[in-house]
Amino acid sequence: MAEAGGDGLDYRTLFTALPAPCIVLDRDLVIVAVNDAYLEVTGRPATDLLGRNFFEANPPDPGDPASDGAEVQRGSLEAVLFSGRKSMLLMQRYALPRRDRTGRFEPRWWNVINQPVTGPDGRVELIMHRVEDVTEFVRTERRVADGSTDEAPRAEIFSRAEELQRANLSLQESALRTKDVALALQRAMLATPALSEHPEVAVCYRPALEGMNACGDWYDVVDLPDGRLALSVGDVVGHGVEAASVMGMLRSALSAAIRVADGPSGALEALGLYARAQEGAMATTTFACQIYPFSRLLMYSNAGHPPPVLMHADGSHELLDQATDPPLGVRVEHVPRPQATVDYREGDTLVMYTDGLIERRGEDIDVGLNRLVRAVRELRELPPDELAEGLLRAMADPSGQRDDISLLATRL
Template sequence: MNGTPIDYEAVFRVLPGGLLLLSPEFVIRDVNETLLHRAGRDRHQLIGRYLFDVFPENPADPDASGTRNLLASLERVVATGERDTMALQRYDIEAPGRPGVFQERYWSPVNSPVLDADGRVRLIVHRVEDVTEIVRAGARDHGDRERMAAELYVRAQELQELNDRLRASHARERQVVLALQDAMLPRPRPVGHHRAAVRYRPAIGALNVCGDWYDLAELPGDRMAVAVGDVVGHGLGAAGVMGQLRSALSAATLVADGPARALEVLGIYARSVEGAESTTVAQAIIDWTTHTIAYSSAGHPPPALLHPDGTVELLDRATDPPLGARPEHVDRPEATVPFTDDAVLVLYTDGLIERRREDIDIGLARLAGSLARHRGADAETLADALLAELLPPGGATDDTALVVIRL
């Protein structure tokens, strides 16, 4: 580093994903270029105005709930001082220059507090990804993956423009990278009536971070989708790619028939995102009604299923190459495994198990041993134990993302 001061305002302007800075009273204090572009608004139309005056509910939609849901999330942030990750929202917005004419839009929102020295909420960072085209493409035709890919390509080109601008900003300090990572990953929260323990541990070193992610989503019925992924590379570039892929997979999961189909859509989308090639992803869909787990992996280390008797089953019967590794589309594999009550499902990235000059089977054996030793622990305690036992004492040289769910 050359010691040049970082222009955080300039970094804010070009970050991928729409960003609003809100006061605790939900008045808009600042906005980045991505959100202006997505909303079709000028800066002077937003700054200093109450959020829900600028973005009112669609009065023609009797089922509209976007305003109510967003307001409840923002109020939770102010009350708790903790980040709140919302489920995918339909929140229509007025067409630019056409008051009263609303356009159907779908968003993936996260609300994060900025605290003062006394721990009070000073600002709220409202971050959204517009996933409208992904949802529409999937809803129109689950089977036509190539048509979905063509529509996703348009979105990828727009996001790539922002990512290129991000790469050109020379603010590559670790603090900025970790702040961006923190804003993109969801906080632990109940999914339906189930709860997962999640952990993210950055790698040691200034910029060797920001390729790993996790995501959880509630699905119709008593089901949960959980995924972990790892983008090749590090720093702000990897963070931008990570945010795009996480949002795309979250949207695809809502309309795909299962994890294999969701990863197929993500793989086609990844072809149009520079830096997404060779990304590894694993996704599992847990169904508590049938007591089964459907899973698929794109080059990722296998999820681990800890049975109540202490045996550990590696879910490795549906593994395929990483995203973008094949020149032509091939259907991805999917497998299903039963589970019993009180089993534990663990998904993780390679920082947890891989070591240089060591066979991966040794790391997997370490993981299985640690799981067996702590099989009676609750999810939060087990997650902490895995990190304490498996990460090197001085810190890992790669990111680690970890999700633990007691079934």
Template sequence: MAEAGIDYAAVFQALPGAVALLTARLVFADANEAFLRQAGRAREQVVGRYLFDAFPGQPHDAAASGMRNLESSLRRVLAGGESDVMAVQRYDVESAPGRWEERYWSPVNAPVFGPDGQVVLVIHRVEEVTELIRTVGGPGADLRVGAELYSRLRELEEINRRLRRAHAREREVALALQRAMLPAPQQIPHHLIAVRYRPATVTLNVCGDWYDLVDLPGGDRIAVTVGDVVGHGLEAAGVMGQLRSALSATSRVAAGPAQALDALGRYAHSVDGAESATVVACFIDWDRHTITYSSAGHPPPVLLRADGAAVLLDDATDPPLDAHPEPGPRPQATVSFDAGDLLALYTDGLIERRGQDIDTGLDHLAQSLRRHCGATDPETVADTVLNDLLPADGVTDDTALVIVRL
């Protein structure tokens, strides 16, 4: 249905929840049928009247604070322009002259802004929770005790909601920062390379996974690196950026990947949050058809040969960055390759699953590469590998993947 054809007044009246609209002067602008029915008031007793004339204080209980608390909440919404979820309030109902029944209500107040950005209306939604409070308090319990327990639960729910919103905002910023710092393969235009980054999907966390591609001097040579920073959010993304940039610079001047990681480890010693970060660096030389590599605690790259043999590049593995008080020289190893071979670098989010041995994940990766190695375009290989290895219901860790057609 087109928006212009919606009768919003009818929608408002049909809402199943009790909702009223208050002006900035706290006069009822409107109230839906559920609100009037729940309040036990006729429309003319509510609409157009000042809130506290329509619902005055409790004459049988001078100490009752429900309406004072409501006014404070509404004033906060008008002044600050933010919604306010109130604790449960007591407001008794006169069931017969001089006879009052104890009732409890759960109000939420939210602003409606005008074109100038000022609050022009307040949405006042209220739900009676007396029976729910009886259940929370237990048989025979004082309703006030149940109301206190219910209010604490509501406060915890609101705190959790605000934390989720703040975490989600941080995730968005961290993810944007992370993606901005990860290079596109176009900077290595003379070789077929695919890169992928997939954030975790079943948590709000953004981790510190990264990859990098660097053109090296001295012939047809590039450095491909993949790393993983421990931690989540903006801090991890910031540390990732520092380490990636440092390794990119050192790779251009280092004699090999071991020397580059040695320098990076010494730098990581001075970076808060770089503890236990892992990284693997591969220097690929197309003139010599060799891959020289070194790993700082990272899962091994996989070299898939044209005959389907999968070789784990795990002969030069050392502890993660900043694992020792005094960083030392790191090992490196060299392996040859033939034209048409495939090299895969990745982070542990691709192969590690709870309750599953890491060797199983490595076997799954090798099998997936074998099935799809016939595809000339590494973009196709990267997509199919992710589809094969990442569960359909999502993962709790980020994944970085680089596929190089050699």
């Protein structure tokens, strides 16, 4: 097996497990590894492939300008990078340079699987491009279609395979359009105009690897009189556009309530009453706080949400868990929400988040919370935007991000 560069990645085990013809592409679609089976089926030396862009190494057949094979392949690879899901192409036509070095091309047909390989942060880092040569099958079926043989049923199978290929491509294009719309909706609903006035506050949103890229997670920043600042995060049960719609209503309602209520607890009381009247809003968790910069006081209330981390500049910390109540709308009768206050010092850091940041399958949530505390302590001297991005990397689930994440980091 041949590899490009010295990045230290060991592909041997991977290629042993997949003895079919394979190449590995990075995020820029540059070929970084190729196995012997691929070199054999293409008849090309590794030097023709390694370190080159996939489409530069596999140029279109100049004798067939109408072929859309390159566009189809590019769409498949980009879909893998965007969605994190594998893509299959049936009977994809390629034009390979002839082994006689005459400059002519030889048409070949391959079944292709583009398989994502994710990094520790859940992002697609590499693509395994695996092929199965079906050239002889295609040529046989075309002879059948031309009447050269009497194997008509096999020609019908070939025709059906081409129909499935077109349907597969159509579904991929539709999925990409749907994800684009859902992600645009999520970003619009999380728009926070007050952020432009507060460089000490940084926010991040990361969709789960699977799903619609729209969810019920939110963050918000609201300016209040006397220099006070209100911050909130929340998480609606469920995923998809419906959860995002409920999130938008609750976020707007809390933004209004926190402007007029007597502290965060009063705002969450009002939000809880509102949630009881909204389908899909029950059991939403949220944390709301107000920051008083002149008195160095932080007042908060928590409706069933994971506790934020208040990290002091000296590395000591506090979990804001002294005013925790059940999620919105779950009580049979209305009960006033608790409220707590904590002093902070200049240079302290507040990290608020949704549970996707700390939860991992089969692991106690306290393990994830302790991991977060350690990460915040290590990164506490970074600017808020770098701190937020660093936390996403440090907290990434090696098995892939299964839940959405909203994160808000504030330098106090």
